[in-house]
Amino acid sequence: MTALIEARRLSxxxxxxxxxxxxPRHLPVVHDISFTLDAGQVLGIVGESxxxxxxxxxxxxxxxxxxxxxxxxQGQDLADIDATTLRRRRAEVQIIFQDPVAALDPRMTVARxxxxxxxxxxxxxxxxxxxxxxxxxxxxxxxxxxFAGRYPHELSGGQAQRVGIARALIGGPKLIVCDEPVxxxxxxxxxxxxxxxxxxxxxxxxxxxxISHNLAVVRQISDRVMVMCLxxxxxxxxxxxxxxxxxxxxxxxxxxxxxxxxxxxxxxxxGHALPGELPSILTPPPGCVFAGRCPKAQSLCHQxxxxxxxxxxxxxxxxxxxx
Amino acid sequence: xxxxxxxxxDLSVRFALPQGVGVALDRVSFDLAPGEVLGIVGESxxxxxxxxxxxxxxxxxxxxxxxxxLFDGQDLLALSPRALDQVRGASLSMIFQDPMTSLNxxxxxxxxxxxGLRVHKGFSRRDAWDAAVAMLDRVRIPDAAxxxxxxxxxxxxxxxxxxxxxxxxxxxxxxxxxxxxxTALDVTVQAQVIDLMAELAAETGAxxxxxxxxxxxxxxxxDRVIVLYGGRIMEEGPAATLFTxxxxxxSIGLLAATPRMAAPLAPRMTTVPGTPRSGAGGKPxxxxxxxxxxxxxxxxxxxxxxxxxxPAARVACHLAEVAP
Amino acid sequence: MAAxxxxxxxxVPPDRPESTLRLQFxxxxxxxxxxxxxxxxxxxxxxxxxxxxxxxxxxxxxxxxAIGQGIDLFSAHPFGTDDFGRDLLVRVLEGGQVSLTIGxxxxxxxxxxxxxxxxxxxxxxxxxxxxxxxAVEVLYGFPYVILVILLSLLLGGGNLALFAAIxxxxxLTPAVIVRALAQSLSRRExxxxxxxxxxxxxxxxxxxxxxxxxxxxxxYGSLLVPEVILAxxxxxxxGIGIKEPQASWGNLIQIGTSAMSTDLRLxxxxxxxxxxxxxxxxxIADGLRDAFDPNDR
Numbered sequence: 001m002t003a004l005i006e007a008r009r010l011s012x013x014x015x016x017x018x019x020x021x022x023x024p025r026h027l028p029v030v031h032d033i034s035f036t037l038d039a040g041q042v043l044g045i046v047g048e049s050x051x052x053x054x055x056x057x058x059x060x061x062x063x064x065x066x067x068x069x070x071x072x073x074q075g076q077d078l079a080d081i082d083a084t085t086l087r088r089r090r091a092e093v094q095i096i097f098q099d100p101v102a103a104l105d106p107r108m109t110v111a112r113x114x115x116x117x118x119x120x121x122x123x124x125x126x127x128x129x130x131x132x133x134x135x136x137x138x139x140x141x142x143x144x145x146x147f148a149g150r151y152p153h154e155l156s157g158g159q160a161q162r163v164g165i166a167r168a169l170i171g172g173p174k175l176i177v178c179d180e181p182v183x184x185x186x187x188x189x190x191x192x193x194x195x196x197x198x199x200x201x202x203x204x205x206x207x208x209x210x211i212s213h214n215l216a217v218v219r220q221i222s223d224r225v226m227v228m229c230l231x232x233x234x235x236x237x238x239x240x241x242x243x244x245x246x247x248x249x250x251x252x253x254x255x256x257x258x259x260x261x262x263x264x265x266x267x268x269x270x271g272h273a274l275p276g277e278l279p280s281i282l283t284p285p286p287g288c289v290f291a292g293r294c295p296k297a298q299s300l301c302h303q304x305x306x307x308x309x310x311x312x313x314x315x316x317x318x319x320x321x322x323x
Numbered sequence: 324x325x326x327x328x329x330x331x332x333d334l335s336v337r338f339a340l341p342q343g344v345g346v347a348l349d350r351v352s353f354d355l356a357p358g359e360v361l362g363i364v365g366e367s368x369x370x371x372x373x374x375x376x377x378x379x380x381x382x383x384x385x386x387x388x389x390x391x392x393l394f395d396g397q398d399l400l401a402l403s404p405r406a407l408d409q410v411r412g413a414s415l416s417m418i419f420q421d422p423m424t425s426l427n428x429x430x431x432x433x434x435x436x437x438x439g440l441r442v443h444k445g446f447s448r449r450d451a452w453d454a455a456v457a458m459l460d461r462v463r464i465p466d467a468a469x470x471x472x473x474x475x476x477x478x479x480x481x482x483x484x485x486x487x488x489x490x491x492x493x494x495x496x497x498x499x500x501x502x503x504x505x506t507a508l509d510v511t512v513q514a515q516v517i518d519l520m521a522e523l524a525a526e527t528g529a530x531x532x533x534x535x536x537x538x539x540x541x542x543x544x545x546d547r548v549i550v551l552y553g554g555r556i557m558e559e560g561p562a563a564t565l566f567t568x569x570x571x572x573x574s575i576g577l578l579a580a581t582p583r584m585a586a587p588l589a590p591r592m593t594t595v596p597g598t599p600r601s602g603a604g605g606k607p608x609x610x611x612x613x614x615x616x617x618x619x620x621x622x623x624x625x626x627x628x629x630x631x632x633x634p635a636a637r638v639a640c641h642l643a644e645v646a647p
Numbered sequence: 648m649a650a651x652x653x654x655x656x657x658x659v660p661p662d663r664p665e666s667t668l669r670l671q672f673x674x675x676x677x678x679x680x681x682x683x684x685x686x687x688x689x690x691x692x693x694x695x696x697x698x699x700x701x702x703x704x705x706x707x708x709x710x711x712x713a714i715g716q717g718i719d720l721f722s723a724h725p726f727g728t729d730d731f732g733r734d735l736l737v738r739v740l741e742g743g744q745v746s747l748t749i750g751x752x753x754x755x756x757x758x759x760x761x762x763x764x765x766x767x768x769x770x771x772x773x774x775x776x777x778x779x780x781x782a783v784e785v786l787y788g789f790p791y792v793i794l795v796i797l798l799s800l801l802l803g804g805g806n807l808a809l810f811a812a813i814x815x816x817x818x819l820t821p822a823v824i825v826r827a828l829a830q831s832l833s834r835r836e837x838x839x840x841x842x843x844x845x846x847x848x849x850x851x852x853x854x855x856x857x858x859x860x861x862x863x864x865x866x867y868g869s870l871l872v873p874e875v876i877l878a879x880x881x882x883x884x885x886g887i888g889i890k891e892p893q894a895s896w897g898n899l900i901q902i903g904t905s906a907m908s909t910d911l912r913l914x915x916x917x918x919x920x921x922x923x924x925x926x927x928x929x930x931i932a933d934g935l936r937d938a939f940d941p942n943d944r
Contacts, residue, residue: 048509063842087845095843103836107858113837116854117844156598157367167840186366187536188595191580195591213510216582220592243584257514259539261581263562266543270521273514275463277479341670 044222091171346605433471553610681934761821769829
């Protein structure tokens with residue numbers, strides 16, 4: 001069975017324009033990422049700012065072109081599809097954003113925002129039909145039809161995110177890339193949206209790529225987890241195995257840093273935060289990207305970058321992974 | 324309590340809006356002992372940041388505070404702007420969420436730090452600068468002497484926040500107000516900053532009010548916790564007990580909805596249904612009642628008072644009074 | 648859980664406050680100076696377009712019996728006549744028709760061209776944007792009056808050529824303003840969402856970018872109208888604009904200025920009306936700006 005989406009050695013970079021005296025350069029943001037995802041599965045992508053996870057998400061939809069490697073939708077390379085066909089096939093792979101209110105055009109009603117993609121995916125629908133489809137999509141995400149005539153500034157964060165999900169659903173997608181979908185929401189609302197996504201996965205057989213910096217939330221929804229650091233995948237594992245025993249020192253550091261609402265655990269962690277900061281993406285180190293902060297770093301780590309080596313369902317990029 | 328550093332009584336904040344009056348805080352009362360670290364937890368619309376703004380005199384132009392805020396013998400809300408200026412920056416400091424906009428992009432970091440000492444403590448230029456460099460070193464900015472001459476944009480987000488902390492604590496305030504200072508930071512950097520704040524609070528003896536929506540951060544840093552919803556205190560107590568045995572349905576719901584790293588996984592997360600409303604305070608009845616699964620009729624009509632419930636703990640819930 | 652979703656479905660949105668547009672127009676109406684500007688401007692427009700019908704003669708008709716008559720409010724010529732016996736009031740009103748028409752239509756045309764140009768440049772970015780804005784910068788560098796004269800000559804003189812020349816020089820600033828706005832709008836997530844929804848660049852510019860520039864464009868547009876009127880007045884004053892015998896406020900002021908030492912009347916009427924219109928437009932623009940200001944919530 002062909003995977004729903006596959007990334008093969010995907011690299012993404014941004015061109016930096018040259019100045020009067022310097023040539024244009026290429027800034028690589030994502031390096032050599034490979035994974036597959038089947039229908040009904042959820043891949044959680046975790047990392048801190050600058051790790052490239054958002055860029056990766058957009059490259060999966062070809063909102064940003066790849067600079068190397070491939071993205072395949074159901075076996076077909078995105079780069080081989082012409083622009084017009086690509087636009088129509090976007091119905092299959094959709095995206096929801098971190099700031100739900102900013103993801104909606106402030107001058108459009110909810111119904112219009114939700115139904116607008118249909119003009120591309122199913123052209124020729126009458127205005128009434130478009131409105132009906134919008135109301136239907138709103139119902140799928142648990143919003144009453146009264147929301148159809150509202151404007152984004154009248155919505156709460158959670159409601160706006162549901163509208164964004166409704167808009168993503170309207171073309172009948174098979175995969176939704178979720179770029180930090182709950183980070184900007186209140187805790188009590190985060191749980192509602194996560195549950196909604198899980199329901200949609202079950203009812204519609206959706207695949208999800210769930211990008212987040214919050215390890216605890218990722219745990220609730222993912223089947224598999226990929227940890228990124230400075231554009232590279234440092235660990236990939238099935239969810240339970242990963243949380244029971246992370247193998248990469250960076251994964252361990254992330255887990256230890258996530259604050260738990262448990263004073264006993266947290267007080268014990270006080271004073272043991274990992275020092276230092278990650279190097280800038282403009283000046284990547286020659287060796288392992290985490291070597292500067294790793295408690296187990298050796299000279300080898302500073303010189304040679306470890307490859308992502310798979311053993312069974314898990315993969316880790318470390319010269320001396322924890323086991 | 325007579326030995327409180329800060330005594331807030333019936334603090335209310337109202338905003339004049341085109342469609343009427345919005346109540347952001349509704350008769351909030353609590354005390355803070357010297358050196359204590361208090362966490363105020365709430366979601367959007369709870370009014371948590373307005374408490375800090377009211378104390379510092381930073382409310383928006385259409386905001387009106389009421390009530391009393393006794394700090395070191397003076398009522399902050401009754402002070403003239405000039406008198407407030409002398410308290411602010413000398414014994415009362417604040418750090419904000421966004422270090423980008425809280426620092427002056429056109430001034431060197433060292434100068435911004437030194438300014439507080441020169442203005443409020445009468446230090447000479449040389450002494451203030453030396454103290455500033457020493458503080459930058461204390462907050463673990465590498466190469467502090469050289470970095471003090473840099474401008475804010477030359478620092479990373481985490482470092483800028485440390486600079487903010489340095490600025491706030493350099494004047495040795497009695498009370499530090501922190502408005503979501505770690506929300507915009509990466510999680511590993513957040514851990515560093517929290518550690519730093521804990522160390523410095525202990526070292527300088529400053530009391531801290533830490534406003535956040537993140538329960539985990541509160542668990543790591545705070546001695547006592549206040550849970551705020553719709554402008555009213557729902558529950559208050561020592562961190563050690565509030566997290567393990569919460570009494571208020573909102574606290575219970577919030578803790579249940581917070582995802583954990585080690586707890587057993589359920590097919591779905593526990594949620595608190597409905598949406599937090601902002602500025603809807605001031606009406607009779609419990610502000611949480613519309614979303615509470617355990618509400619009774621009394622909850623909608625009668626505002627529950629904050630009553631003692633165990634050692635050093637208080638709850639505002641009709642049901643909490645019935646059960647022991 | 649299904650119960651969870653139904654809870655939200657049961658949660659209907661709260662009673663809606665005013666829609667943004669209504670709120671903004673209410674704020675505008677509350678601004679006394681702006682509303683006064685609207686009223687006065689409306690009166691002047693009505694007077695210019697309908698007023699001449701109240702008179703049995705036009706501004707071109709020479710009344711040889713009443714050459715050079717002074718102000719006599721109860722005579723057939725309330726504000727007197729000029730050296731050719733033409734009624735001054737009617738001439739000024741007819742001149743107003745020309746000036747106001749050129750002003751509003753010119754501003755609209757310059758605005759539309761500028762908005763589209765700026766939106767495309769801002770959204771496109773990269774080299775397209777760079778070249779488009781370079782062209783704008785070059786045009787900015789031209790001395791304004793020379794450009795108008797050249798264009799007028801190229802297009803064969805006449806009023807249409809004048810109109811085209813004015814528009815051609817005045818679309819530049821709206822383009823620059825809209826381009827900056829379009830750049831920042833293009834980075835917003837809802838534009839990304841539109842691309843993810845399969846919209847073409849043209850569709851995005853027309854559906855998302857341009858409408859979201861409207862608040863700024865409206866405010867700026869209301870400043871553009873007086874600019875066009877002034878431009879026409881200035882050119883007519885210089886003698887390269889609207890030509891005699893057709894009246895415009897510009898050439899009326901020019902005549903009035905040459906006769907200033909002997910007969911102030913000829914200058915005061917058109918100058919006063921022009922000044923009034925400019926004041927009104929500026930108050931209206933201020934009011935619009937305050938009403939649409941997103942920071943003022």
